[in-house]
Amino acid sequence: MHLAALLWRLFLPLTAIFGLLVSLPGPLPALNAAGVPLGQVILSSSRFGQPLPKAPALSCVAPKPQRALSVQFDDAILLAGYDLTIATPVGSFAVLNLYWQAGAPPSADYKVFVHVLDAERKVIAQDDGYPVNGASHTLGWQAGQVVRDAHFIDLEPDLAPGSYQIEVGLYQEGSGKRLGLLTEMPTVSPDAPLLPDPIQLLPPVARPKWTSH
Amino acid sequence: MTTLSRADTSALPSGPARIASANWRAPLFIAACALLVRLLADVVVDPVASGDEAITGLMARHILLFGERPYFYYGQDYLGSFESYVTAGFFALFGFSTAVLRLTPLLFFSGYVLLNGWLGGRLAGPRAGVAAAVLAALGTPLIQYQAHMAFGGSGAELLFLGTAQLALALRLADRERRLDRRDYPLLLACGVVIGFSLWIHFLVAVYTLAAALYVAGRRWRRLIGDLPAYALGALGLPLGFAPALLWNAQNGWRSFAFLSFILGGSGSAAGGEPLLTSAKLAIIMGEGLVAALGARNDWDLWLAVPWETALPLLSGALVFFYALALGVWLASRLRQAAWRRSQPADLVALVAVLNLLAFLPLSFGPEGPIVRYLLPLSGVLPLAAVWFLEKTLARRRWLYGLGIGLLLLNNGYFAAASLTSGTLYPTRALASWLESAGLTRVYAGYWIAYPLDFASQERIIASPAHTRVDVDALIDMDRYQAYTELLENAQDPAFVFDRRLAAGRIFAQRLAGHGIAYQVDVVADRFLVFHCFSANPRGVAI
Numbered sequence: 001m002h003l004a005a006l007l008w009r010l011f012l013p014l015t016a017i018f019g020l021l022v023s024l025p026g027p028l029p030a031l032n033a034a035g036v037p038l039g040q041v042i043l044s045s046s047r048f049g050q051p052l053p054k055a056p057a058l059s060c061v062a063p064k065p066q067r068a069l070s071v072q073f074d075d076a077i078l079l080a081g082y083d084l085t086i087a088t089p090v091g092s093f094a095v096l097n098l099y100w101q102a103g104a105p106p107s108a109d110y111k112v113f114v115h116v117l118d119a120e121r122k123v124i125a126q127d128d129g130y131p132v133n134g135a136s137h138t139l140g141w142q143a144g145q146v147v148r149d150a151h152f153i154d155l156e157p158d159l160a161p162g163s164y165q166i167e168v169g170l171y172q173e174g175s176g177k178r179l180g181l182l183t184e185m186p187t188v189s190p191d192a193p194l195l196p197d198p199i200q201l202l203p204p205v206a207r208p209k210w211t212s213h
Numbered sequence: 214m215t216t217l218s219r220a221d222t223s224a225l226p227s228g229p230a231r232i233a234s235a236n237w238r239a240p241l242f243i244a245a246c247a248l249l250v251r252l253l254a255d256v257v258v259d260p261v262a263s264g265d266e267a268i269t270g271l272m273a274r275h276i277l278l279f280g281e282r283p284y285f286y287y288g289q290d291y292l293g294s295f296e297s298y299v300t301a302g303f304f305a306l307f308g309f310s311t312a313v314l315r316l317t318p319l320l321f322f323s324g325y326v327l328l329n330g331w332l333g334g335r336l337a338g339p340r341a342g343v344a345a346a347v348l349a350a351l352g353t354p355l356i357q358y359q360a361h362m363a364f365g366g367s368g369a370e371l372l373f374l375g376t377a378q379l380a381l382a383l384r385l386a387d388r389e390r391r392l393d394r395r396d397y398p399l400l401l402a403c404g405v406v407i408g409f410s411l412w413i414h415f416l417v418a419v420y421t422l423a424a425a426l427y428v429a430g431r432r433w434r435r436l437i438g439d440l441p442a443y444a445l446g447a448l449g450l451p452l453g454f455a456p457a458l459l460w461n462a463q464n465g466w467r468s469f470a471f472l473s474f475i476l477g478g479s480g481s482a483a484g485g486e487p488l489l490t491s492a493k494l495a496i497i498m499g500e501g502l503v504a505a506l507g508a509r510n511d512w513d514l515w516l517a518v519p520w521e522t523a524l525p526l527l528s529g530a531l532v533f534f535y536a537l538a539l540g541v542w543l544a545s546r547l548r549q550a551a552w553r554r555s556q557p558a559d560l561v562a563l564v565a566v567l568n569l570l571a572f573l574p575l576s577f578g579p580e581g582p583i584v585r586y587l588l589p590l591s592g593v594l595p596l597a598a599v600w601f602l603e604k605t606l607a608r609r610r611w612l613y614g615l616g617i618g619l620l621l622l623n624n625g626y627f628a629a630a631s632l633t634s635g636t637l638y639p640t641r642a643l644a645s646w647l648e649s650a651g652l653t654r655v656y657a658g659y660w661i662a663y664p665l666d667f668a669s670q671e672r673i674i675a676s677p678a679h680t681r682v683d684v685d686a687l688i689d690m691d692r693y694q695a696y697t698e699l700l701e702n703a704q705d706p707a708f709v710f711d712r713r714l715a716a717g718r719i720f721a722q723r724l725a726g727h728g729i730a731y732q733v734d735v736v737a738d739r740f741l742v743f744h745c746f747s748a749n750p751r752g753v754a755i
Contacts, residue, residue, distance in 0.1 A: 060732065060745035085712075085735045093718050095735050133721070135730030135747050150733045152721050205713055 065099045071193050073170060074180040076103030077110075077138070079193070080146065084166070086197055091157035091204040098149045098168060100131065102141040110138045110170040110179055113192075114151045116199065117165045121188045124159060127151040138170075161201050167192040239330065239343040247326050247350035252312070252319065261311050261363075261640070267663035268692060269365035270314040273300035274671070284460035286365040288692035291468040293413040293456065296365050309670055314363050321369035322360045326350045328376040329595050335383055336557050336596055337603035344602070344617050348595035353507030354627035355584060355591045367414050367585070372592045374410035375420035379560050379593075381406065382424035386431035386555065392442035400442045404449020412457040415472060419571055419589045423563035430555030497572055505587035506531050507594065507620075510627050527623045534616075535594070538601035539565075545604070561596045564589050638711075642737035644669040647707065652744055654703035658716070659690035661709055661740070666696070674699050679708070679751065706751075707744040717741040723753045 065081025072078055083097040096114055109130070116125040130137055131149040141147060169192040170179040178191040185193035261267045268287050275281040276297055286292040299317045307313045326349045333345025352360065359368040381403045388396060410417040432439060451458060461468050503509045508531045542562050568590040598620055606613040644665055647655060655665060655675035662675035676696040691697055700706055710717030712735060720743065724731055730747035743750075 083734070085738060087738075089713070092713060095712075095733060095741065097733070129725075132730045133725045133728075135728060148732055150721075150731070152718055154718070 065097070067195075067197060069196075070183065071185055072182040073191075074182065075106045075108065075110075076143075077101075077106060077170065077179065078103060079168065082168075082195060084195070084197060084199065087200045087202055088155060089202040089205045090155045090159040090161060092155060094125075094153040094155060094199055096127075096151045096153060096166070096168075098151065100141075100147045100149055102138070102143055102145055102147075104143045106138040106141055108139065108172055111173050112149060112151070113169055113171060114153060115167045115192070116153060116155075117167060117188060117194075124164065125153050125155055127153050155201060157204055159201055161203050163198045163200055165198045166195045168195065169193070239339075239346065241327060241330075243326065243330065243343070243346040243350050245323075247323065250350075261314065261664045261667050263362065264659040264661075264663040264690065265365065266314070266363045267667040269297055269300060269363040270309075270311075270667045271663060271671075271693070272297035272365065273304055273314070274309065274667075276301040277304050284456050285468070288690075290460070290464070291415055291471045292365055292367065294365065295409075295413055295456075296363060296370060300363065311667075314667075315361065318361055318363050318369035321373040324373040325360070325369065325376055325592070328373070328380050332376065332380055332383070332596055333599050336561070336600050341599040341603050344599045345595045348598055348617065348620060348624075351621055351624045351628060353505070353591050353594060353624055354510040355504055355507070355588065357624070357628055358510070359585055359588055367416075368588070371410075371414045371417055371588055374406065374413060375417050375564075375589055375592065377406055378403075378410065378417070378420045378424045379564070382427050382560060383557060386428050388432075391435050391438035396442055397445050400446035401449040404446040405453040406449075408450040408453025408455070410453070412454050416571075416586060416589065419568045420564060423560055423567050426563055427555045427560045430559065493572070497569065501572075501584055501587050502569075503532070504584040505591045506535055507591070507623055507627075508532060510630070527619060527626075530619070531623060534601075534620075535597065538597050541601055541604055558600050561593045561600065564593045565597070638664060639737040639739060640664040640668040643709065643740050643742075644673055646734075646736045647673055647709075647742070650707075650742075650744065652705075652707040652742070654700050654706040655709055656700060656706055657709035658711065658714075659692075661711065663692070665709075674703075675709070676700050701751075705744070705746070707742055708750065710741045710743075712739055712741050717743075720753070724750060727753055729753065 066083045068081040069079055078101040080099040080101045082099060083095075085095060088094045094116075098112065098114075111128055111130055113128045114126060115123045118124050129151075131147055133150070136147055136149070165188070167188055169181070171177060172179075181187070181191040181193060183193070187193055261270060272281070272283055272287060272294060276283070283294045283297065284290075285294055286297075296317050299320070300314055303313050303316045307316075326346050329349035330342045330346030332342075334342030336345075349356075351357075356372070360372055362368065381399070385392075385396070385399060385403065392400065407417075407421050410421070429436075457468060508527075508529075539562070542558055546556070546559070568587055572586070598616070602613050602616050606616065638661055640661070643661070647653070647665075648669065653673050655662065655673060656679040657665065657675050657677060659677045662677045665673055665675040674696050676691060676693065676699075678691045678697040678700055708720060710720065721731075721733070724743070724746075727748070727750075729750055731743050731750070732745040734742045734744075736742050
């Protein structure tokens with residue numbers, strides 16, 4: 001078939017079909033203030049996909065830790081486990097979720113410390129603060145309550161890739177006194193148990209630079 | 214059954230018509246093979262690769278399910294929505310999936326391969342036709358990425374419609390007489406194709422101008438006599454461009470305002486740009502040409518992947534190869550006695566040169582997207598390569614084959630790399646984690662949010678509507694107002710960040726500053742999901 005005839009037969013019907021498609025439903029799409037076409041949008045959640053669950057707030061239920069522990073501190077505070085993404089590139093940050101459980105309401109307000117240690121037991125990265133970003137002070141903990149406490153640990157870009165240990169613990173801000181450790185655990189410094197899994201620092205990764213059309 | 218004897222063959226079309234007919238068979242076979250291979254690849258690379266691709270799929274869903282009739286790609290009212298309408302048809306037939314979403318570009322890509330076979334044959338003979346189709350089927354990394362993903366108005370459609378214009382120009386220019394009523398269907402088809410293409414993507418103008426210059430160069434002596442036919446062709450333009458005209462007439466001619474914006478020198482973040490700065494030239498040569506010629510992967514450039522990933526010797530050889538081809542073309546043009554009359558190879562050179570020149574008036578500075586706008590240049594490389602090889606190595610079959618083989622090796626290397634590297638984000642894992650946690654309203658960056666919407670079939674509504682949730686984005690990526698409003702009304706939205714970017718860390722610091730408690734999870738080793746906030750975090754600037 002000649003090219004002209006092929007294109008003629010291909011494109012004219014396509015154009016006609018498109019013209020029909022856009023003209024059938026009637027009005028042009030409505031636009032919002034920013035000029036984005038809304039079409040025949042009806043703003044209800046059931047419009048998209050299956051009916052949605054009625055916000056059961058499942059996400060707020062503390063899930064089980066990826067690594068369960070039973071490390072008892074003084075003042076009836078238990079470290080019940082943690083989540084840690086083991087392999088993390090330097091120049092980024094690690095996220096460590098600690099799961100605290102109070103056997104009874106604590107008698108003082110404690111801060112949590114997280115230290116990353118090199119082979120010479122020197123602290124190369126850390127995060128200190130009141131639990132849950134300062135939103136959950138230990139004085140407010142109830143007996144039996146599980147508190148999921150996230151820590152962001154910044155890893156400087158000049159750190160050497162390799163395996164590093166992490167120690168955690170609690171202390172009082174004024175005196176700096178650490179809460180005693182009752183369970184026998186490997187430690188480097190007093191009252192600061194080492195987590196069983198070391199963190200693996202990877203070489204830095206390229207930072208993506210996205211654009212659209 | 215009637216058969217033709219040897220003597221009867223004199224009745225068959227002879228000369229160019231016969232060759233043209235033979236030229237179709239091998240490219241058709243190759244196009245079919247390319248289609249099958251790509252179909253397989255499209256199933257392997259799942260879920261959708263980017264926010265752009267997801268939006269095409271979401272538009273098709275909305276066309277099919279909710280009766281939307283978009284004229285343009287969401288948020289970019291200069292890219293025609295035709296791809297989404299075709300995809301909506303495929304969704305209706307085969308259901309919603311990433312592989313089905315990629316059927317439309319696959320269809321246009323097959324047409325592009327087919328046309329390359331035909332054009333290659335016209336440029337340099339049947340063998341060149343087959344070689345061009347093979348090179349087009351396994352194109353440069355830029356072609357492989359841009360033409361095989363659904364991008365709503367670019368990639369495969371641009372290549373097919375642009376190449377179709379070149380083919381039409383060849384047909385038109387070949388008429389050895391004044392254009393008359395026998396040519397009117399062809400002229401009208403040209404007008405419709407050009408108008409339709411301009412609605413799909415304005416970059417097609419590079420092809421249009423090349424085709425027009427070529428036809429003018431061939432037929433300038435008959436210009437006056439041809440005018441009625443050209444006038445008829447001009448009538449086809451608004452027919453093909455009708456969707457854009459209809460929309461623009463009622464929306465303040467915004468598509469044209471965009472073109473005026475990028476041509477006016479204010480599109481760059483740095484303000485107005487002079488025509489040619491050293492920085493602009495450096496990026497055209499260093500990033501644009503390098504990727505367009507196939508020496509680097511466009512995507513690797515944006516991801517700042519080190520140079521070692523390219524094939525070192527071949528990359529340098531590629532640039533040399535095409536520079537030599539350009540030189541041979543220039544020399545052949547200067548040598549010919551009838552140098553004023555266009556030759557078919559001029560079409561290819563014109564597209565390449567015009568595509569590069571098109572950057573001069575644009576306001577995109579060094580920080581602007583460049584590589585994808587060299588798609589027409591990349592798209593004519595198969596024709597340039599086969600023309601050059603036929604011109605210089607026609608009788609040295611081994612060297613000719615080696616040339617084609619090395620080009621295929623280079624492109625195949627990138628094709629294999631793209632297939633094995635998989636998708637950008639493990640969106641399916643994220644979707645299933647969010648659903649299991651009961652989180653169905655999500656703020657995330659452009660490259661996470663819309664793929665999440667598509668992967669979850671909109672059971673999860675995600676949008677980059679939050680202020681600068683996409684900390685590294687250059688422009689406002691909030692493309693669909695219906696999602697934005699749903700999120701504004703949501704009780705407990707989650708915030709998702711790429712774990713490698715600083716935005717998640719900054720968000721955590723800002724939450725701490727506001728005394729807002731939260732839970733955070735690392736999902737699929739790539740995402741940071743903030744949820745379960747003690748107070749509404751929407752007001753927290755990032």
